[in-house]
Amino acid sequence: MFVKNLAITIKILLLFVLITFSCTVKKTTLSSSNKIYHSFASDELVYSLFYDLPKDNVYSVGIINTSGKVITSPKFQCASDYFGRYANVIKDSIYGYIDLKGRTVFxxxxxxxxxxxxxxxFALKNGKMALVNRRGELLTPFVYNKISYFNEGFAQVKKEGKNNYINLNNRKLIFSDSLDFKLGPIYNSCAIFVKKKNGMEREYNEGVIRVDxxxxxxxxxxKIVYLMSDGNYLVRQDKKYGVLGKDGEVLVPLIYEExxxxITEGLLRSKLNNRWGYINAKGEIKVPHIYDYVNFFSEGLSGYxxxxxxxxxxxxNNxxxxxxxxxxxxxxxxxAVFKGDNNLFGFINRKxxxxxxxxxxxVFDFKDGYAKVQNENGKYGVLNSKGKLTIPMNYVSLIYSGQNMFRFKSLNGSK
Incomplete structure (x- = not known):
């Protein structure tokens, strides 16, 4: 599926975008208070933690590398991205992981x-969650309604209706119980906290607090829209956007519509008077606001x-x-992906x-030198940067998992 805005860095993946992919797991329905949210929402496995799923095991998931070698035949109900050396899997409604050599532990x-x-x-048992290590050993009791957003040695936890953060090393909560937090990770040692607006039951103001x-x-x-990679903060007030510095000072006035x-390659896309351009981290206009739309800068260029x-x-602006x-x-x-006059898609170079x-x-963006493509028959394959198919167009689903691996889905015994 095409989207106009590219997820340019792993940080943008922490913006709570949920991209789901079908899984079939027989499981007990969880109440809404126990739904699990975390930052790695691109995984189809997360879908199984969010929603009720069909009870018929229609699909099976396997793993294939970018050379077309099947590492694991389709035998899982779900598989996630690789996080380091491991990917999460579900088989026969039992949860576990697989390593890069295809070995599984459940x-x-x-x-x-x-x-x-x-x-x-994290593990779930009797409606409560606990922190675990890679061996599955408990590091905390089952006392949390939710554990999510692992980043920088911390995870967000929810207990008795309030969010806090736990230090993964010593398993201690790091903030006072008097505070409550927006869903999201700690980033650059900071978190977004919330405070009810005066007299407003369901409306909040937001601020930023350091882990100290x-x-x-x-x-x-x-709204604190985003904890940016340069340590600054994108904020919104009265439907206008601006940027605060590391100490909370205003760097970019709150005058922008978007x-x-x-910030990518030193530039921040910005919309002013319904036209797009770029500013730098100081708020200086570097590319005038003359375009109908601009994309993020990547590899020295931006689409407009x-x-x-x-x-x-x-x-x-050349x-x-x-x-x-x-x-x-x-x-x-x-x-870069482009759309031809025939309404089909291919790739162009920098010229x-x-x-x-x-x-x-x-077609999907290249990652680590490979791109997923779909033909007009609805089947998927994988190209290298020279346009050669390294995984043939035989699959009803392919999702890049990292570590030069794709997971593929089998439907009723077919690829």
Whole structure:
């Protein structure tokens, strides 16, 4: 599926975007208070932790590498991305993991168990959650309604209706019980906390606090939109966006209709008076607001739209690729997706030259030198950067899992 905004870094994946993929797991229905949310929401396994699922095991999931070698035949109900050396799997409604060599370990003693990083994870039993290590050993009692958003040695926990954070090393809560927090990870040693607006039962202001307890941004803003990779904070007030510095000072005034959300290659996409351009971290305009739309900068170029056509500019607003395309995405591995006049998709290089012709119904960005593509028959395969198929167009589903691995889905015994 195409989206206009590319998830440019792993940090953007922490923006709570939920991309789901079908799983079939026989499991007990959880109440809404026990639904599990965490930052690695691109995994189909997470879907099984969120929603009731069909009881018929229609699909099976296997793992294949980018050379087309099947590492594991389709025998799992679900499989996740690889987090380090391991991916989460479910088989016969039992949760566990698989390593890079295809070896599996399962934990029937838990209703659910999941590791969103290599070392630490969470388990569910009788409606409560606990922190576990890779061996599945308990590190805390089953006292939490939710454990989520693992990052920088911390995880968010929810107990008795309030969110806090736990130090994964010593398993101690790091903030006072008087505080409550927005769903999200600790990032750059900071977290977003919330405070009820005066007289408003369900409306909150938001602020930023460091893990040492120092309040950096008082809870006076409608929304702390994003903890940015450069240590600054994207905020919203009265439907206008701006940027605060590391100490809470205003760097970019709150005058923009849209911003970012992330600064890439020193530039922040911004919308002013219904036109798009770029500013830097100081709020200085680097590319004037003259475009219908701009994408994120990647590999020195950004896609832009003008008069319903798309091309690419550099950081100095020089046109590098003329606006001759109806659709483009950002550059990855030196190639960018484009849409041809035949309404099919291919890839161009930085000169705008067609490298892989538009013969595919869907194409996805290159990752680690490989891209998933779909033909007009609905089958998926994988290309290398030269356009050669390394995984044939035989699969009803392929999802990149990291570590040069794809998981594929089998339907009723077929690929």
């Amino acid at each position: 934990f029937p003693e838990y209703e659910e168990i999941y590791w969103p990083e290599e070392k630490y994870g 307890g120092k309040v950096i941004v008082k809870p006076i803003y409608d 911003l970012g959300p992330e 739209k003008k008069n319903n056509r798309m091309g690419f500019i550099d950081e100095f 046109i590098v690729v003329e606006p001759e395309f109806s659709f483009t995405k950002t550059f990855n591995n030196g190639l 705008g030259e067609v490298v892989i012709p538009p013969i595919y119904l869907k």
